[in-house]
Amino acid sequence: MRLDLTSLNLVLAIEQTRSITRGAQQEHLALAAASKRVSDLEARLGVQLFERRSRGVEPTEACRALVRHIRSLHASLHALESEVVEFARGIKGHLRIAANSGAIAECLPPDLAAFSQAHSQIRISLEDLTSAEVQAAVAEGRADVGVFTSPLLDNRLQVWPYRSSRLGVLIPKRHALAGRASVSFKDLLDFDLVGLHAGASAQQLMREQALLLGRTLNARLAVRGFDAIAQLVEAGLGVAVLPAVPAERFSRVFEVSLLRLDEPWAEREYCLGVAAQERLPAVVQHFVEALCPQSMKIEKLKGISQ
Template identity: 30%
Template structure:
C-alpha cells in the first residue's frame, strides 16, 4: 500500500463518483477503479457500495476514511517539520560563551535569534576561551563566543565585538578621582589577572599589551571569571584590567577608569567548526551577522 492508493481512495470518498474523482486526480477512470479494487483486495475489506446510479462508502469505508485523514495530517505535519528543520527553525544549538559576553554581545545575539527561531532549544554554557576551543573540537558545542587568538584552521572565526580594556579599581583607591589612568601609575599595584591556562584568550591579549609597553605587573591573584575578578576588586584585593562592557556589571565598591594614552582593545569572535553543517547553526550565523 502506498500513499497514492490512499489519495485515490480519499478522492473517490469525497466525490462519491469515479469519473469526477479521476478528473480531480488527472488520471483515467479505469486505472482509478482498478487501484480501488486492488486496495480493497489488499485490505480484504469492501470500502464502497457500487451501483449503476451511485457510489457510497460502506461502514468500514467510513472508518477507514477517518483514519486515512489522520494519516495525511500526520504526513503534512512531518513535511512541515522536515522543512522547518532544513531551514534551521527547529532543533538544538549548543553555545559556549565567555563571561564578558554576558555583559556585551550575548543578550542581543540571543534576542535576535529568538525572535526568528523561538522553537530552537538553546543550550548555553559559560566557558573560558580554552574550554570553548576544546568543546568545539570535541563536538560538544556548536558555537563559541570567545576571545582571540584562535590558533586553528578547523574553525570559522568572525569578529563580533572590539572594545577597550579599562581599569577596575576599589572606589577607595587613591586614583579613584582620576577620569583616566596611565598604566605606569599602577606599577606598584597588586593585579588580578585571568589564569594563563583557563583564561588564555583574555590573558594573552592583556599580556601582549603589557609586553608592548614593557610593563611588568605584580600579579597577586588569578580569577577565571570576570565576575570573580570584580568581586576581588571590591574586596580590596587588587586592581584588574577588564573589557569596557563590564561596566554593565554594577558592583558596589568598584569603579572603572579609562586607560591612557591608548587603551588596548580586546576582540570577541564567533567561532564554529568548518565542517559543522547543522542548519540551526547556519541559520543562527545568517541572522546575527
C-alpha cells in the same frame, strides 16, 4: 571490540555494592550469569576488574578507569535520550554554544534572547569557557558555535567578526589612581591585580604586555566571574582589567570606579566561529546569519559573483 550495556551496568553495580551477588541482584541477573559476564569482560579487555576477597570484591585500578567511562557513557545516553525526546515535543534542533566570559557579560545575552524568540523550536545550551577552550570545543565537535576573542588559535575554524569590545580598569573608590579618567597599563603594574583564572584571554594578554615592558604581573588573586573580581576590588585587594561594559555596571553597584585603559590593545574583537565545512547545518546557519548579518551578506554576494 563490542561491549554490551548489560555487562557494563553490571560492573558499575558490583563496584558500587562491592559484591558480585548484590550487583547481580541489582541488575536482575542470576549469580552464575553475572559471574560469567564479568569473566568474559575481563578476558575481552585483558585485565582483572575485581580482586576477590573473603567479604566481597575490591575494584582494581583498571576497573575504576572503566567505571569512569561507564558513568560518562550513562551521562551521554541520558543527554541523547533527552534531546531525541524533545523532537517529539516540537523541538526542531539543538544549538550548543560555547563562549568566553566577556562575551557572555557584554553582548551575547540579548542576541541569544532575540534568536530564541525568533526560533522558539531550537533549544539553546551555553557553556562558559576561555577563548582557547571555546575554539577547541568547536573544532572538536563539542560545541556547534563559539564566541571568543582573537587571536584565532585553531585553523580548523571558520570565523566571522561579531562585536567590538574595550577593556577598562576597575579600582576601589579610595585608591591612589582615583580621580583620573584614564590610566596606562604601565601605571597599573605598580599595583596588585585581581584577575580571571589562568587561560582567560585578557589575563594572557596582560602577561604578554607586561613582558614587553620588562615587568611582571602582580596577579595577586585569580577568580572565576567578573562579579567576584568587582567585590575583591571593592575590598581593596587590588585593581582589575576587565571588559568595560560589565565594569561600568559594577561601578554603579559596588564602591569601585571605572577608568579608561589607555592602550591600543584595549580594543578587542569578539569572533564567532564554527567548524570549517562546505555547508553549515541549518540551525547553525540561522544563528550565524542572526549574529553576523553583514558578514554573511558579503559572503553571499561573493558567492554570486563567482
